[in-house]
Amino acid sequence: MTGKRVLAAGKFDILHLGHLAYLEQAKTLAGENGELVVIIALDKIIEKERGAPPVFPQEQRRRLVEALGFVDKALLGLDTEDHAEIVIQTRPDIIALGYDQYTNLEHLEQRISEMGLKTKIVRLEKIIADGLNSSTSIRKRIIDFYKENGSPQ
């Protein structure tokens, strides 16, 4: 069986073990000689979604994710909330959705079918990663520490 192209996506702002668990699972779906392509959310999309900019600008997040051994390519996302667009552009065999990633599945499946693509959507399981594995808890840890201990030097 030849490898597949798997698409994963996210913000990846401050890398942590939750990101690794997600991307490693996604890479497994690609099989031998498969390819994992990761889409990095644009700064402006993140700001719109959560009302706060990322810590790391998009090109820095892209380069860090691409430096991971099991990532074959990391690309900046598109300036649209329609996730079908990047799927149509990159034509993956599989879309790996993290356990906490939401998108309009019905719309996505419809667009995929309209375009004649055979892309499958796979919802990954939550892996109980030990340790800090959400960006929110990491930011909170940094802020709480400095509230008690003053500014960073």
Add this chain to the structure above:
Amino acid sequence: MTGKRVLAAGKFDILHLGHLAYLEQAKTLAGENGELVVIIALDKIIEKERGAPPVFPQEQRRRLVEALGFVDKALLGLDTEDHAEIVIQTRPDIIALGYDQYTNLEHLEQRISEMGLKTKIVRLEKIIADGLNSSTSIRKRIIDFYKENGSPQ
């Protein structure tokens, strides 16, 4: 020419492009088929050195660094400030010192020579990495943002 074993070291707390630049330079020194081994500073050594714990505990930092494509192995450091000890244990051909990493070079060279090792110490150049490339500036960015905008959700 066969590849060499290169030793790099650091805290690697919140990965950024400065870390990548350092480790990529270190890997280049290893040559073809060479091996880059990265030593991750223990939490207790960091706390002693700067009076603050790292954001990520040591095993999480180790796993993130080891996930980088050009890192062959990441090991936790030793509970000592004598950097010669880990060099004697890992017997590298080259020690890659970052431009901002300080150690007692005279002592290190003496111990290396006493042990009959041929390890060379190479001081890497500062690469002007664009963007956020120091842990201090990253922490400051997170804190400043939340001071103005309230707690993370």
